[in-house]
Amino acid sequence: MNNFQLRTVNVTRYVTPLREGGSMPAIAEADDDFLYVLKFRGAGQGPRALIAELIGGEVARILGLRIPELVFAQLDEAFGRTEPDEEIQDLLKASVGLNLALHYLSGAITFDPTVTTVDPKLASQIVWLDCFLTNMDRTCRNTNMLVWHKELWLIDHGASLYFHHSWQNWEEQATRPFFLVKDHVLLPWASELEEVDQEFRAILNGEKINAIIDLIPDVWLEGETNFPTKEAHRKAYAYFLETRLNHSQIFLKEAQHAREILI
Incomplete structure (x- = not known):
């Protein structure tokens, strides 16, 4: 049963973009050594998409449906400075602070x-x-x-x-x-x-x-x-x-x- 708490992780490495839809999520590694699909608050629809993701995911979990673990993902100001892609660098800059991520299901x-x-x-x-x-x-x-x-x-x-x-x-x-x-x-x-x-x-x-x-x-x-x-x-x-x-x-x-x- 859901205990109504989400872990918070710190993003340590940007692995690769997932160029699907307009939100440009990415696979990223966090300080717990797990990979996550990172959803950025600086993306097109902003925090509202993250709110919908959080509410929808946790309602699904309460109802017993399978959903990857959701975590809050902290993005440091220095993160992404070495990113060569300008569009991605802009996205990272706009997303400094608290974002949302789903546990990456490797091989799914x-x-x-x-x-x-x-x-x-x-x-x-x-x-x-x-x-x-x-x-x-x-x-x-x-x-x-x-x-x-x-x-x-x-x-x-x-x-x-x-x-x-x-x-x-x-x-x-x-x-x-x-x-x-x-x-x-x-x-x-x-x-x-x-x-x-x-x-x-x-x-x-x-x-x-x-x-x-x-x-x-x-x-x-x-x-x-x-x-x-x-x-x-x-x-x-x-x-x-x-x-x-x-x-x-x-x-x-x-x-x-x-x-x-x-x-």
Whole structure:
């Protein structure tokens, strides 16, 4: 069970960029001698993508899904001065301080739905999770899942909670269906959504949601003009998730409807 704490590591070596999407993550080594996929707060979407990554990843973990360990990753001011690539050097300079990283699963392969079939229960769990988080990024084009030691691992939740990029009508969005579920790579197998909804609603609650929200570092909440205080900002995330949980039938019915059309 999640103890609602993340380790903090110091990044010691930039290994190689992962040129996928616009965020330019990288494989990096830390002072615990492990390799991590490092997500930079200085990347295009800034701290909001890290907040979505943190919330999405830890919700997934609480619900019993496999996700690489998340850690806070401290980037020193001197780090990257020898980096010859100017674009990467700019990214490193903009990301000095606290970033987020996922444990690197060495030897993992990208999930391919044409090669690997997924158990209906697991597929339903992941579809439920992504509807809950409004995660638009689990499609055939980009599954954001890895197969590691013959088990399915979830990565990259930075595209979740997309309402927080503008905070427009965010209270209303908490109770909206997730229409993009129609493109979810696992939807064809997700035949146990009702059972999963009951199970996950019994696991997830306001106390656990708030404990995850409390993990968000203050520095990631700076510069947000939609809220008078960081506490109000945190409460908005908690309100959104608790409201969404209490109205799960709305996104559940949309997922079932989309699946009926699909199959």
